[in-house]
Amino acid sequence: MRSLKIILLSSAFNGLTQRAWLDLRQSGHAPSVVLFTDQATVCRQIEDCDADLVICPFLKDRVPQQLWSNPARPLVIIHPGIVGDRGASALDWAITQQVSRWGVTALQAVEEMDAGPIWSTCEFDMPADVRKSELYNGPVSDAAIECIRDVVEKFAKGFVPVPLDYTQPNVIGRLQPNMSQAERTFSWYDCARFIKRSIDAADGQPGVLASIQGAQYYLYDAHLDSRHGTPGDILAVQDDAVLVAAGDRSLWIGSLKRKAQPGEETFKLPARYVLAEKLAGIPVLDGSIASQTFNEQAYQPIRYRECGHVGELTFEFYNGAMSTEQCQRLVAALRWAKARETQVLLIKGGRASFSNGVHLNVIQAAKVPGLEAWANIQAIDDVCQELLTARQLVISGLTGSAGAGGVMLALAADRVFARAGVVLNPHYKTMGLYGSEYWTYSLPRAVGSEVAHKLTEECLPISALQAQQYGMIQGIGPRCPHAFSQWLMQQASSALDDENYVLTRARKATLDLEQVKRCREHELAQMQLDMVHNRQQFAEKCRNFVLKRKTCQTPQRLMAPWAVAREAASIDE
Template identity: 45%
Template sequence: MGLLSVRRVLCWPQLDGREIEKVEIMQRILLLSGADNGLTRRAALALRRAGRTVQVAVVTSGQDMEVAVAGGTFDLVICPFLKARIPEAIYRKWTTVIIHPGPVGDRGAHSLDWAISDAAPVWGVTAMSAVEELDAGPVWAARTFELPAARKSAVYNTVVADAAVECVLEVADKAADPAFEPVDQASVKRRVAGTGARPRMRQGDRGFDWAADPEVILRRIRAADGSPGVLSMIMGCAVYLYDVHPGRTGSVDVEPGTVVGRRHHGVEISCGAGHSVWIGHLRVELGAGWSCKAPAATALAAAGLSLNSVALDRSDMFSDIRYERTGHVGTVTFEAYNGAMTADLCRRLLAAIGTAARQDTRVLVIRGRGGAVFSNGLHLGAIEISDDPPGTAWRNIKALNAVCRAILSATSQVTIGAFTGSAGAGGVMLLLAADVVVATNRALLDPHYATMGLGGSELHTYTLPRRVGTETAQRLLTECGTIDTMDARAIGLIDQICPDEGFDRTLADLAHHYAQPDQWRKTTDRKRERLARDLTRKPLDAYEHEELGEMARNLFDDSLGFAAKRSAFMNKPARGNPDRQPKALPHS
């Protein structure tokens, strides 16, 4: 393995229990990943914070990997997310460790898909050496956890990613120990029973009959969300299903597979035993091929299917916004699928915040429901599938701006914005209007717009410099990097990091603290003084006017290539294209 470098002090114990002299070594790590996804970014940030020098290469084939390692000067290769097989020449030359989203003994490309579909109660992550046989290498580290009943992308980016990052850090430590040898899988205790090799999950494995029990339908769709979705039929139209939620139980007396309700962007489908499920997002088959993933009602309309005859459900069965009050604290909770906020969601969120702000509470909390993603701002899918993308985007940004203004205008309450998951672009700027901003520890923040060809709005030209200073704000907007919560707190973007486990309790305690009369009075007085000082020099209308002027050029004149960047993002090519070259990402 050779002597590595770690900008941290390691103490190696002798046989008699004494420690040898402390040494400082350095470790250079290459992350090979099939996508620039959340896990890869979290792993890179965690390793750098632990003193490692990290380079990241996005690769989709063995050829990509060979290009990425050519001439490389690194000590260890870690693969947090791969779908292509690693060439033997790489793992023979470099210590190469695979992070597999399954417990010890599990093998196969669709490990997590099978676990969710089969309702496994416990699952895990294993770090193993790359060898010729898939997922059969000696074990470096392993973790197990309870598997939540949630969609795959949410599971992957929370409990799986948490365990994977722990394994990555453990691998880096062990690789720095010349005496360490990974353990053969046959010698490792299996904490999850029944593991073994599983085949790829095909659409035939994912499919279901609408007459099936709703729990089966829920698990199948969750196991395919967000990729590849489950192929099915709605109203005679071929669709891929995503974003499924429980519906009514035992009171739906129509043929399974019938659209029986609609609410906001979701449609309710009858299924077995008189039950139903809600579908929030779809891809539909259009004349020129498949659409991007979009709100279900919007996608069906794009396919020429009318829902006007379907009953409008006025219950809260399919609800993405809730308001709750506990004493002097009011909480508005909203959920945006994959962080994408339509204009309709923004308008309803505005109404909820307005109602909450008129209550006689002292603290107003605006938060997500939980999971992997809080918000990424505009709903690019709804924009892409629209007959008028610039106009749809314009209405979307205006509605999102109104939410930001409402948070800023709640001067009689202390406002607390809570990032319950990762956020990007307008989803970051949304909560900067709050007095106090907190985030779950695992959240990643991308406070910039330029990579999507937008100048951005959400009053960020006021709220971002107010928190981090003009120079840092400009750097965040132009360098377009991802930051973790520790960096976000260090620069003043957020005020407090809350633990992933127990986040709700910590947030409630914080809200209770600010609801105390003295703290509430002191905070709201300072807010009113600050707004009076800042907005006398330059009113909010002026900030918004300048931002929207640039956004109008971005949307209607396509000044920064928003149309092409949006389309490429929403209609990603299939992985494994041999013509794609590995993409080099920033490294320290």
């Protein structure tokens, strides 16, 4: 197949768009990103280039007629629903209605939204008790990549998309309205599983509006618990979450967003932060791994178990963000785990992501954001220090995608393994930061100084396969989360028999602690300028990220040379 010039038109360079961009490049094509800013700009960017095909992996904006009506250049929408399904709340309805099977459909854009002819479809069995972000970043993302590959192959062969025909018995999807808060609502007297499903279906955006202690909040990050109480009462606090009684049992609620007043902007924060003034007298439970038996069904953001000579520590922080206090809890857990008589320490992320570094939302909510950022970066550095100085062989498992400090945290381990399909963003500059987490030590150690410079300066995502080729990771496991966890434990259990183990032990024995210390001191000196003194507009970039401000233009680093050249020629004319 010849190399195609493909525009990826997207509302944001999100995880799926990054996967599509990487996958197309790996297949020998030349994708170029156009972020949807305003209709006039988007039309000019696409009309002025000679793209063969436009694919929209993640588009919340309506496609201008000028673009979809061009017969010479198809514009294909990737819709997270089965054939016939239409509407912006596809995943919300699928989770709410507990469908057993779902899918992704690639369809040509027409005037009526999601009603165009079909290019491709890919279905999957719906996971049980799945939250929307987990579904989107997992089976939906996988199916979307399959559809995009299929679309590109079919386009190259001159395929004509098939009109949507609701009279066909296999077309079972239907037009679904945008799900309103009235359709998401619940009573605390409802059963806990129903409430959890309502929150899961609104995970990420928009959340479920509910009342807690007489005030209105949008709820996220729900976990079932067996304790009982008066429905609606807060029964306990653990780490960042609050335990709220429901009709039959109770739920941990990890994150909240206060309902905004007119003209006000609010954002998600850990529930304990939001409800701080309402928690006087509420019991605070000890969530440390030293006091809790491992239980995958319980609310345990940090959990630990042992399997032979392997100690496995899992940390599952919502959206991969790590606040100062979360980092401090993780440091305490690591110190406890390091004191155990194990030979291998395996650290894993959660279901949806590994880590994205410091917690920008908590930083933005602080009275002095720069000082909170400064405390946060030192706390996550402490996590990395515990990994670098562990007696055990340390293995990190990238259960999901990682960015910025989250990538560098993984690299503080002796060996790194990744789940197939994860995307890594090993850079800081786009947030106005120099970066820390010992990256000036760990990244060159893994890939060499030349590649380290390239990765941190280009500010582009890389695939797990690229990371393995660079030497950042040593193996790629199954895409299925459950299968990956089993595979990861097998890797950890057999690590001591690996021929590379002797070399790794020798490297650990000769660790230059003074060099490591100097790297941290240099990084923090730079980060103080960025976080406290706002050298590179970190404060503004953090605020824009947290408040989800729309980008004003597509970054040039995401534009292919052919698209940049055409746009420059158009401007000159």
